[in-house]
Each structure stands twice: as structure tokens, then as C-alpha cells.
Amino acid sequence: MKLAVIYYSVTHNTSAMAEYVVQGMNSVEGVQARAFSIDAADADFIRGCAGIVFGSPTYAGAPSAEFCAFLEKDAKKFAPGGKLGGAFATEQYIHGGATNAIMDILRHLLVLGMMVYSSGSACGKPVIHYGPVQVSPDTRGYRDLFITYGVRFARQALKAAGQTAAAQPDSGGCVLEPAGPGDISAVFALYEKRVRWMNEKGIRQWNVTDYLRAYPADYYEQQRKSGNLWVMRCGGTAAGAVVLKQEDGRWPDRAGSAAFYLHNLVTDPAFPGLGARIIREVEKLAAGKGKSFVRLDCAEDSSFLNSYYESLGYRPAGFCRDGAYKGIRREKAVQTGGVR
Numbered sequence: 001m002k003l004a005v006i007y008y009s010v011t012h013n014t015s016a017m018a019e020y021v022v023q024g025m026n027s028v029e030g031v032q033a034r035a036f037s038i039d040a041a042d043a044d045f046i047r048g049c050a051g052i053v054f055g056s057p058t059y060a061g062a063p064s065a066e067f068c069a070f071l072e073k074d075a076k077k078f079a080p081g082g083k084l085g086g087a088f089a090t091e092q093y094i095h096g097g098a099t100n101a102i103m104d105i106l107r108h109l110l111v112l113g114m115m116v117y118s119s120g121s122a123c124g125k126p127v128i129h130y131g132p133v134q135v136s137p138d139t140r141g142y143r144d145l146f147i148t149y150g151v152r153f154a155r156q157a158l159k160a161a162g163q164t165a166a167a168q169p170d171s172g173g174c175v176l177e178p179a180g181p182g183d184i185s186a187v188f189a190l191y192e193k194r195v196r197w198m199n200e201k202g203i204r205q206w207n208v209t210d211y212l213r214a215y216p217a218d219y220y221e222q223q224r225k226s227g228n229l230w231v232m233r234c235g236g237t238a239a240g241a242v243v244l245k246q247e248d249g250r251w252p253d254r255a256g257s258a259a260f261y262l263h264n265l266v267t268d269p270a271f272p273g274l275g276a277r278i279i280r281e282v283e284k285l286a287a288g289k290g291k292s293f294v295r296l297d298c299a300e301d302s303s304f305l306n307s308y309y310e311s312l313g314y315r316p317a318g319f320c321r322d323g324a325y326k327g328i329r330r331e332k333a334v335q336t337g338g339v340r
């Protein structure tokens, strides 16, 4: 499925947000998304799209005049009727009118016969009421919000096209999304809850390795800032989390290979089976991003974990040591268009 983002931008805030939305869209399996400035829009590509997101800077509390003119005169060239539509805006001041600009764009989309989508409160936090807003010039701080919006828009477009089952066979109503700044306390609480659960069950794992001190909340914030922390949201609740690295010192012989290295996988014990669903989503994400492998390591002496990963298709690929930790490395091949 093809999706497009069309924007107007003079000082590169709106264009940067457009690229983040596209990044989120392209992380969804089966989606091919591109961003276009209004003066360089590829009509053939956009006509073939199932959905279009429109983005404008806020000028005098409304979309820029150039963008309004584009919506009035040119947008109909892209056969928008019946397509999924969304909007975002950038502004310089926190009450500078970006929400008004978004509503104005959405009004145009309705007139063009598009089905409008915001994600709203239905996806939980971050709640995006009408469309995401960036307060310029902070580009990096709004990255996760716009990527998340792109992920949600793409999933909704697949759903509207009846491709949900094929695209998300076992997501079970849960969505794997990049973590936002507001997720860290909920994510860290998952590890604390899991350690308490291990104590109660008499399982010797993170509770005997000082895991919470080795990986404090700051660590997850650093991973989030690097784009590595992902949250599995079920009905708006952060029910699981995972860190996905692009390189891993435990795999020096595989440096530079296109892989996700899976770390710190955690789930809320109240969501049985969620770990396998997160791994499945990670594999789809990896395939969609052109990775060839998902790799992980687990404690050599844990027969439970080794059998678990074996059952999910993770084959032994050597050993690693990190201080007192002795691990077995495991990997699974994935390929674009599906998981092997």
C-alpha cells in the first residue's frame, strides 16, 4: 500500500515533521510512503496512494496562504475522494493557532471527500486530538510524536483497505510503537513489576542480577532518545517494552550487518503471551526496515528461556560474556515481505 505526505515548508520545520511521519508509515509492513513538497508532488505516485497526510506551518493562526491555495486548486489532481486523510501543523508559539490550522486543513479534506483520521484518544498516549503539532524550532523533541502518528495512520489505512488481518495477524489489538518521553515511568514500572513477579514465583533471573540497578530509568530514557525503545500498547496501556539496537558489542563478528538486536524485553504479567507477540512485531518491523536478522542473547543456564526462544525460531549462533553473565547468542532470519 502506498501513502503520501504533502507539505509546505520554508524554514524546514514542517518538512522535517513530514519525514518523521513517513518514517513511521514505512515502519509498518506492507507500506511504501513518500513525502512531497507542494511544488514537487509526484501526481502518479499520489494518485495511487490509499491515504494522504497534509502538513503546513501556521501563519496568522491558520495554514499558510500557499498551502490553502494548494488545497483549493491543486489537491483534487491527486484523486483524493475516498482516500484516508490526515493533517498536522507546525507553529512557533505554544498557543499560536496550529490546532486551528489543522482543523482548517481537515475541513478541506472533508470537502474533497476524504475520510479523515487523527488517531484521537482511541490509541491511548500520546493522545493526538486532531493531528500532531510541532512547536518550532524543536525538531528532535517532536520526532517520536510524529513517527507514532505515521505508524497509526498507516495501520488505519491498512485496516480501511481490509488488509489488517494480513498485515497484523497476531497483534491482538496491541500496537508496537516508538516510546515517547511520557512513557518512561510506565516502562520502568513494568520491569519493577516483573522483578516482583519473579520473587513471588521463586524464579531466579532479573531479581538476582541487580537488573533494576544495572538498567535504571535513565537507561531507558537514553534508549528512547536514540530511537531504540519501543512500547507495546494494548488498549492505551503500556503492556510491554523492548530495546532494539542496530549494533551490539556482544556480536563483534557481525558488526555492520543489517539486524535488530533485541534487549530488555519485558511484559506485564497480566498479559500472558505478549512476549511472543512483541517478538513477532519486531520481526515484521525488521523485515519492513530491510533487516536480515533479529538477534538476541539469553542466559546459558536458563533452560526455560533457551527453549522459549528456540520455539520461536531463534537458533544458537555462538556465545557471549559480559562480566559474570554467560549468554547464548541466538538469531532468526527475516526477509522483506515476510518472516522466514
Ligand SMILES: Cc1cc2nc3c(=O)[nH]c(=O)nc-3n(C[C@H](O)[C@H](O)[C@H](O)COP(=O)(O)O)c2cc1C
Residues within 6 Å of the ligand: 008, 009, 010, 011, 012, 013, 014, 015, 056, 057, 058, 059, 060, 061, 062, 090, 091, 092, 093, 094, 095, 096, 097, 098, 136
Ligand atoms: C508569515 C508568518 C506567520 C506566522 N504566524 C504564526 C502564528 O500565527 N503562530 C505561530 O505560532 N507561528 C507563526 N509563524 C511561525 C511558523 O508557523 C513556524 O515557524 C513554522 O514552524 C514554520 O514552518 P517551516 O519551518 O516549515 O517553514 C509564522 C511565520 C510566518 C513566516
